[in-house]
Amino acid sequence: MTSGPGHSLRGHRSVPHTGDLCVEAWAPTREECIVEAVRGMVGSFAELPADASCVARECVVSAEDDGRLLAAVLEEVIYRMDAADELPVDVSVAPEPGGVRVRFRMADSSTATQTGAVPKAVALHGLRPARESQGWACRVTLDV
Secondary structure (H helix, E strand, C coil), X not given: CCCCHHHCCCEEEEECCCCCEEEEEEECCHHHHHHHHHHHHHXXXXXXCCCCCEEEEEEEXXXXXXXXXXXXXXXXXXXXXXXXXXXXXXXXXXXXXXXXXXXXXXXXXXXXXXXXXXXXXXXXXXXXXXXECCEEEEEXXXXX
């Protein structure tokens, strides 16, 4: 996997996948790649107004490898969507021993316009985060 359209240093895109949603993301660092994957996932099904009222949320996510770390962060977004009716307007990810610290700016999901199928879970098959010559890239399949 190489950087995306126009060879930008960071970004994301949805790619066709039978019955599911597949998101590819890329960025200079592992943490920025996770941010782009979150943006790609949320952007695949919702549009949030720029002036949405937000609350700050923070958590530490740990995992034994980069693939499971990516999955755990995306699962955290799905959990917050289901449990608290919140969607991230913005996200930042910083390294933490054994994982990452994730900071969200969350908006009430009722302010969003639904534009696609809402993800229900992250599939572990085909999960591919990898360091490449120009940074990090990942591919994740989401069950919708």
